[in-house]
Amino acid sequence: MKSPAWYEPYAGLPAVVEVLFWCILAITASSLLSVAVLRINAGRVRRRSMPEADESEFLWVFMVPALNEEVTIADSVARLRAVQATHKVILVIDDGSDDRTPEVLQGLAGPDLSVLRRDLPEARRGKAAALNAAWRHTHDVVLAQGARTWTTDRVVIVVVDADGRLSVDAPQHFARHFVDERMAGVQSRVRIYNRRGWLTWAQDVEFAVFGGVYQLGRTAWGTANMGGNGQANRLAALDDVAVDEGPWRHRLTEDQDIGVRLLQAGWRGAQEMNATVEQQGVSSLRRLYRQRTRWAQGAWEAVGLIGGSGRAKVSSAARVDMAYYLITPVLQLLTGSALVGAVLLAVVKSRVWLRLSGFDFLMLRWSRVAPSMLLRPRPEVDS
Known part of the structure; x- marks a missing residue:
């Protein structure tokens, strides 16, 4: 059975890039969880009464x-x-x-x-x-x-x-x-x-x-x-x-x-x-x-x-x-590497798309122009 698309969000990418992106997804999820836990802890501390001291x-x-x-x-x-x-x-x-x-x-x-x-x-x-x-x-x-x-x-x-x-x-x-x-x-x-x-x-x-x-x-x-x-x-x-x-x-x-x-x-x-x-x-x-x-x-x-x-x-x-x-510096290094990789992939894919789009445009123009050129009457040449 084919896996659902959401389960393979990075399918088709180079193996190294795919592993890197999965790591970043895990880092993002763990960071959100960490912030949520610390926010709950902070609320508990704010409500806690401190002992008297001089x-x-x-x-x-x-x-x-x-x-x-x-x-x-x-x-x-x-x-x-x-x-x-x-x-x-x-x-x-x-x-x-x-x-x-x-x-x-x-x-x-x-x-x-x-x-x-x-x-x-x-x-x-x-x-x-x-x-x-x-x-x-x-x-x-x-x-x-x-x-x-x-x-x-x-x-x-x-x-x-x-x-x-x-x-x-x-x-x-x-x-x-x-x-x-x-x-x-x-x-x-x-x-x-x-x-x-x-x-x-x-x-x-x-x-x-x-x-x-x-x-x-x-x-x-x-x-x-x-x-x-x-x-x-x-x-x-x-x-x-x-x-x-x-x-x-x-x-x-x-x-x-x-x-x-x-x-x-x-x-x-x-x-x-x-x-x-x-x-x-x-x-x-x-x-x-x-x-x-x-x-x-x-x-x-x-x-x-x-x-x-x-x-x-x-x-x-x-x-x-x-x-x-x-280990925050290590996580930041991985995140920065993923950002650079994403930008490079976007640039490469954009160039390929533009190149293909330009080729398709020329082919479309040729498909419209060619029939009229073939059916156009040939000019007579004086003998």
Whole structure:
């Protein structure tokens, strides 16, 4: 019995192309299923009541990596000073700035501000190196000089970019998650504050969807990842995944890397939609291309972490989702290849159709003209 047409949608195509298109169909279906499950999870999290907590039970260390930030650093420190935290330290990592950043920071001196100056050749080795230096500084200086003895499970490291604007009540919202002793990190909701143009507005929508669906959906499983700006991590969890230099590794997306490794070490992650960090969006296509190229390369680096997904202390569905998330670059490569293949097939088939159509047109014209030529009287030739 002949199979129905819908069962063989790619019949007649080259075998390699047919297999590729079937893979893309499976990827599309699984992606839709994943989004549906995460959307249901996100709704459950929104309806869930959070436990009561007091932010004064924690020491909040706000780490601000700064390289030549003379224009923004004063505003950054002022905004963090306005954040409502009973016990807090603002730790600025001056990563070898050669502008007026050191002078501006000197003028902002206060008991709540600690400046870690890094000079070449140690400085300017990337954000991971700066954060690792701040991690060591927190252990060696901040905790040692504190008037109160803080255990590492009661110290929360909050990473804020120099252009970041953290909501003033963020610590109170974070604290509700850190009541769970296995909670390693909480990611703030990311907004774009210069969302006036279409490009920056689109980035704001992108972050809103990612945080409100994907991140919040994974919060139900405890597998929400970190996003770099506005992420809060328990110091004890960072210590648990630290290697020789520190918790962060030299990756193009060091935030994604440490978030995944924390989950694979048995810790939990969450998204907090009531705590917001605003940042500047890129306003040109060229800068957006460079940013997304770096993110794509970082995602390929993270593919190597897929082997540790089975160690995470989460449900089987969450493990599958973690693995699916890590192989996203591979799925995107297959999808892109299928798109190129579809375009090439369309072009080839169109050329064949046009060629056949042109031949058919000529034959049609000849079939109409030939009889009249055969029946036309021959002209007489004078002898």
